[in-house]
Amino acid sequence: MSVLQDLLEALRSRRVEVVDLTAPLHPGTPILQLPEPFANTIPLRLEEISRYDDRGPAWYWNDIHTGEHTGTHFDAPVHWVTGRDGEDISQVPAERLVAPAVVLDFAAESAKDPDFLLEISHVRAWEAEHGPLPDGGWLLYRTGWDARSEDAAQFLNADENGPHTPGISAECARWLAEETPILGVGVETVGTDAGGAHSFDPPFPCHSFLLGAGKYGLTQLQNLARLPATGAVVITGPLPIVGGSGSPARVLALVEGE
Ligand SMILES: O=C(O)C(=O)c1ccccc1S
Ligand SMILES: [Mn+2]
Numbered sequence: 001m002s003v004l005q006d007l008l009e010a011l012r013s014r015r016v017e018v019v020d021l022t023a024p025l026h027p028g029t030p031i032l033q034l035p036e037p038f039a040n041t042i043p044l045r046l047e048e049i050s051r052y053d054d055r056g057p058a059w060y061w062n063d064i065h066t067g068e069h070t071g072t073h074f075d076a077p078v079h080w081v082t083g084r085d086g087e088d089i090s091q092v093p094a095e096r097l098v099a100p101a102v103v104l105d106f107a108a109e110s111a112k113d114p115d116f117l118l119e120i121s122h123v124r125a126w127e128a129e130h131g132p133l134p135d136g137g138w139l140l141y142r143t144g145w146d147a148r149s150e151d152a153a154q155f156l157n158a159d160e161n162g163p164h165t166p167g168i169s170a171e172c173a174r175w176l177a178e179e180t181p182i183l184g185v186g187v188e189t190v191g192t193d194a195g196g197a198h199s200f201d202p203p204f205p206c207h208s209f210l211l212g213a214g215k216y217g218l219t220q221l222q223n224l225a226r227l228p229a230t231g232a233v234v235i236t237g238p239l240p241i242v243g244g245s246g247s248p249a250r251v252l253a254l255v256e257g258e
Helices: 003-012 107-112 122-128 152-154 170-179 205-212
Strands: 016-018 044-051 058-065 074-077 098-105 138-142 184-187 218-219 231-237 246-256
Touching: 003 016, 074 231, 098 122, 122 170, 170 205, 184 205, 205 218, 218 246
Parallel strands: 098 138, 138 184, 184 218
Antiparallel strands: 016 246, 044 058, 074 218, 074 246, 098 231, 231 246
16 A cells, blocks of 8 residues: 555544644634734634625625734744745745644643743753654644633733743743754744743744744644654644735644554
8 A cells, every 4th residue: 555545544543643733713712912012913703795695695605804823823934023034924835834743741830830931951851851853843832721722811811011821931942943953833822932022032032033043833732732742743734825924724733543
């Protein structure tokens, strides 16, 4: 049998399982809230065109209104000023949309401290146990934040000082971007940067360094708890919006069955 026939047979027999890493996208899906004076994106809105009625007797369809960075989405390099000469979302090579992925689980630490930051030492300790980060693969950062994703207040977790959500230190973001072979970073939170990243140096370092290095971001992922630390294959499906900075995306993982 061909390798693709083997894959289909493995999927049929559930020796390979498909795990959906995508948050359901609806008008209540939490979105990033930047402080004044910055502009913000919009939530999803469906605008009905017809629904089996005199506007369209046999069909139901909508116009959709959404931001590029609404819900589970893919950040392209051009999204950040440091990546302004890089790929837009339509230029991300298709072969990079299927890639290996590893999961770094810091859910316990994030539950204790919502401002927890991943440091280089944490990644090196993970590598000592599981092997090197994947060349051309995703570093998926599990924080347990997906459990909050249907409650915007819990998910954004903001107080008078701003949002408190786990992320990556500036030093670690620069090291991941410039000294490791990963394709990008995927997170469960509303964006790849920590809630307090507006006050980091540089501000929003994950965006600044990773997108500036031509790498990518994936946000608002779910079900990372169902993935092994190593061995998953992640398939990402951003819309190829010409000139776009990112796109809502369906993100799937292939994992070896139990
Ligand atoms: O890329 C995003 O969705 C995101 O998190 C973001 C977007 C725009 C400005 C700052 C941030 S931090
Ligand atoms: Mn984004």
